Amino acid sequence: MVDEKEEIQKCDRCEREFPAEDLIEEGGSRICENCYINAHARIKVCDPWAVRSKKILKERAGLVGSEGLTDSQKEIYEFIVSKGGATRDEIAKRFDMPLEELENEFAILRHCELVKGQKRNDGVYIVPFED
Structure with a gap:
């Protein structure tokens, strides 16, 4: 009190x-x-060792795609896929999430090779990795 x-x-x-x-x-x-x-407590986005480690851990666990993500990470990933890409601000607004927290979620999704950044005419977008 x-x-x-x-x-x-x-x-x-x-x-x-x-x-x-x-x-x-x-x-x-x-x-x-x-x-x-x-x-x-920011997670480094461009970290080749984190990508390699995540890939090995997912393979050993038999996980593919978005398996093994938290519910929040899955929702963010599905939102990005459904829109074909979104800006950090769009994602932060949609999920009512501070940008610092979003950056950590983005870093994890990037380490899983599910999303990446892409420059477009009107800014930087988070897009599915295969695009």
Whole structure:
């Protein structure tokens, strides 16, 4: 329960309210613990060793395609496939997901060789890997 005298502030990233003492100073912003962790726990997208490891693990487990993904990852992948590609902003908006979290999901899908980035006239799209 929050003490009525305790100062409440919004996280500068997610805009949720927290006791002021729980926010972390980060690059001139005050952010919550979840946003701090998301910003510092990024998975590297272009990582050949991660791709190789994921491929070997999936083969050993007998998994193909989107098998072995979390429900969230499957939904994102199916959305990208259904649209033939989508921007990061479209995906983040559709799944109400912070961009940092989306980048981690994208990295995992990329390591599985399910999606990749593709430059188009109006920006960068996440597209099915086989395109």
